[in-house]
Amino acid sequence: MTSARDRFYGIIPAGGVGSRLWPLSRADAPKFLHDLTGSGRTLLRGTWERLAPLAGPERVLIVTGRAHRSAIEQQIPELDDHNIVLEADPRDSTVAIGLAAAILVRREPDVIVGSFAADHVIGDEDGFRAAVAQAIAAADAGYISTIGIQPTEPAIGFGYIECGDPATIEGAPGALLVKSFVEKPDADTAARYLADGRHLWNAGMFISRADRLLDQIGAYDAQLRAQLEELAEAWDDPAARGPAVDRLWPALRRIAIDYSVAEPAAAEGRLAVIPGRFDWDDVGDFASVAKLKSGGRASDLSIIGENARVLADASSGIVVSQSDRIVSLIGVRDIVVVDTPDALLVTTTANAQRVKSMVDALKLSGRDDVL
């Protein structure tokens, strides 16, 4: 039998728009297509370059919307046609990851899949890959495994994983059993989590044998599993795929994999977590972008944008410029300015999470042209 590591296949669900990063992120230019760290590569490209050395460049599959196909092919010219799964419309993470797993398991029955968001940032890639290697070992041992990030601050923007006893898995010395998944906490709870040492950030990384993952989905929703298998069966047949999508897609249930897979598996003691001590961020809002760009120095003004022309006096925060306009700041602290051709956002890092409500308000007022 091939080693677990050789059976590993990376899955990148490239879906969410990233409303909190409006007006940079849009339906037609979602978060993962942007370079939010000033590294010179988009978040998606960064994710791909992190996974390719682990799985092999031929063994990373991207699930995305039809509209993003050409942008993705441009960013990842190495990507083979059979490694891109185009969704008819977005159906949340159980469908995205479950369909990818169902397609891959038909191609390769003992495949181990690992799903990693397209729009997160990781500093220490070696640390990441060492954690994934342990997660693969845990997956090979029959667990659904995840990687939890050691918190460095009492963040309220992330979900948490409550760790239990060591899992004792060969090749995964750090593995712990997961007691539960918890939603984004309030500030007091987050401070308690940070202090108790038993809580990790949920980075949404799931590693599992593909057949095991489908069993877990089936235990939660047998019909959904059957639909995913039926789609997968037709997927690699050009004549069959279209009709199958037309027939099955509209009825697919929208549910996050946290609910369909992770929570039930944790409740059954079948979910293992590898604590990761590497820098990780979901780049959830502009405060996070500012922090990443400035290396955490709050006194700095971070500037994102290839052609940014910024003149600042006594100002800090972040400017994202998608135009060649002069952006001038005077005496504004912790400011967030996002300058795009048809929409401008001015807020502060403390209000960065509220950008989503602004997007909702724009939707309600019929201004979809800028969303």
Place this chain on the structure above:
Amino acid sequence: MTSARDRFYGIIPAGGVGSRLWPLSRADAPKFLHDLTGSGRTLLRGTWERLAPLAGPERVLIVTGRAHRSAIEQQIPELDDHNIVLEADPRDSTVAIGLAAAILVRREPDVIVGSFAADHVIGDEDGFRAAVAQAIAAADAGYISTIGIQPTEPAIGFGYIECGDPATIEGAPGALLVKSFVEKPDADTAARYLADGRHLWNAGMFISRADRLLDQIGAYDAQLRAQLEELAEAWDDPAARGPAVDRLWPALRRIAIDYSVAEPAAAEGRLAVIPGRFDWDDVGDFASVAKLKSGGRASDLSIIGENARVLADASSGIVVSQSDRIVSLIGVRDIVVVDTPDALLVTTTANAQRVKSMVDALKLSGRDDVL
């Protein structure tokens, strides 16, 4: 002899760019060409409409730069050709007002001129005209007269006029002699001025017989007076004007009329001030624009711009929009956002005076394209 009021002629020097209102105000679109109050008329048009009922629409003369001719003719279609004096280049207020006076006195030897900035705002126009009527009477009695504004707060952005004894002039019962002109004070001094009741804001309004004004200029700088008279002599002769301008203009001294006329006249006891109790503002910066637009309610968000599309949550201050972009604000208080096609300014009302330094910095860095 015609009554003093019938001999009155208004002069509007329409010069300064208004650097503190950048990027709205530019060399090619100075402050006076903007509607900064949301009244539907530009500051220049407002000034003209304030003066025309006083002097008669045929008796208001505008001094401006050649570049602004067509914009001004568009805004004031009533303006006769002989009521616009185009400067070869800006030479400060003594030249602008002195040349206008010299031209007018040749046309009409006993003319009384009153000079009023093109870019100020006055609320109570009846109050303004009543004060001007007194100032005309004082001018007819041989004084250089001015109108000082009763302070309503310890403003540090204005110069002050220190009042002395009553002047006892027929037709000008409110007139006081001016003891001195004082420059923009610091906060403590401004508070003292407000408390002592003897200081008025210098609104830069000067009313005088034209010949008397030229005498005063001549006493300060005989050569400058001679140059202005020579220019005036040629002005109404199409063949002579151009050569005279070419010969004389480059050597004209740049000096503010406050120094050449007002201070010396005050020192000689020849300057009378009419205290004006009407609302007045020089609209010197965006904090002032915000205040004027909101009627002083600091909790409000003022919006300037015909096609402004602003969506704001928990925000106050001012948005000036010259584009049809969506401007969205979240949780920013006392903010100033000025959105123009090629430059964006983000500051706060407290920093509004510092905009001028930003303009200086742009100049130094060679970014004249946006100035």
